[in-house]
Amino acid sequence: MNPSDNPSHILFAEERKNEIIKLVNFKGKVFVPDLVAHFNVSPATIRNDLRELEGFHLIKRTHGGAIPIESEKVGFEMVNQQKSVEHIEQKKMIAKSALNYIEEGDIIILDTGTTTLELAKMLKNMHITVIVNDIDIAHVLEEYEHVQVVLIGGNVRKKFRSTVGPFALKMLSEINVDKVFLAVNGFSMTRGGTTPDVNQAEIKKKMIEISTNTILLADSSKIGKSSFVQFAAPSQITTLITDPGIDSSHLEQLQSLGIEVVISEA
Known part of the structure; x- marks a missing residue:
């Protein structure tokens, strides 16, 4: 239809x-x-x-x-194939830094996104449980012997290869996790984390609600920008991991809000 x-x-x-x-x-x-x-x-x-x-x-x-x-033209949000080629080196750097926040035995959520996909590729030798709503991330993780994968069901977002909707929200509401690693389309000091899609925003909100720590993975091109729907206020973000391209004024503002800012290195 x-x-x-x-x-x-x-x-x-x-x-x-x-x-x-x-x-x-x-x-x-x-x-x-x-x-x-x-x-x-x-x-x-x-x-x-x-x-x-x-x-x-x-x-x-x-x-x-x-x-x-x-x-x-593609529906106000780039599809996964397009996202995967943008800022790829920065995304790999950010993923490498995010790896330091994952411990053996952790139960974590990996949000849908190309930066979280890069993080998933680095989890091969870890003994952890990973909850995902992203088909591509689940496909990567199923190959890893020691990683237990829980794929959240729901309505599939065509061309974005992720699940959303009431079934996904219900499944998430029944679990608790140590950390969530979130992707973002924009993060500003006033509106916090934002995304173009209402349904995706609801999933992200629920992921934050059930997690002890919220870790945002955002390359510097996303900081200082806003998208359509807010899913997290700045106060809800525990840690923000970005690349060295972050503007110094943005860095100071984020730190003044009490957010731990990690600048990744090559």
Whole structure:
């Protein structure tokens, strides 16, 4: 089913905005009256939604509607194949530093993402339990004799190879873990950790809730930026691991918030 076939049931505001972005990128252009009919809300509500989404650089408003931002043609979030080639050396450095935070016998969560995938590749000789909602990470870990892998079920995000939704949330709510290693699309000192997808944000929130320590893996290009949905306030982050490209003012601000900042080395 394509986005335009989805029934116009009542949605929460964030879910509606998320769906608007999908429609914009799927159709190439949308008009206010069509969105009003699709979501059964007022024109003023739709215009406010479009104004806010444009403010986050997720769409571009036009007379009477909206069009995609050119760099966001794949649905406002790069698919895994695209993410895997961006900042790859920094991601490997960050993963190597994150390895220092994992101890024998730990029960950990690896969030979906290409940096956490690099971390998974380094766990071969460890005796740990790893909870994942990422198909690619599970595939890597199943080859490791001493790593017990728990794959969270749920709805599969097409092209992102991860699970979300109520089944995933229910399964996560029944466990407790030592540490969660989270990926991020943006981290700012005011909004904290953010991601483009509402469903993914809910999963990340639950992962933080059930973990004793929250460790954020973010290359320096993500710091100081915000995406659509907040999943963690700055106060919820125990440790942030990044690369040497971090801006000195960002580093000072993060440390002033009480976050342990680790700068990875080659």
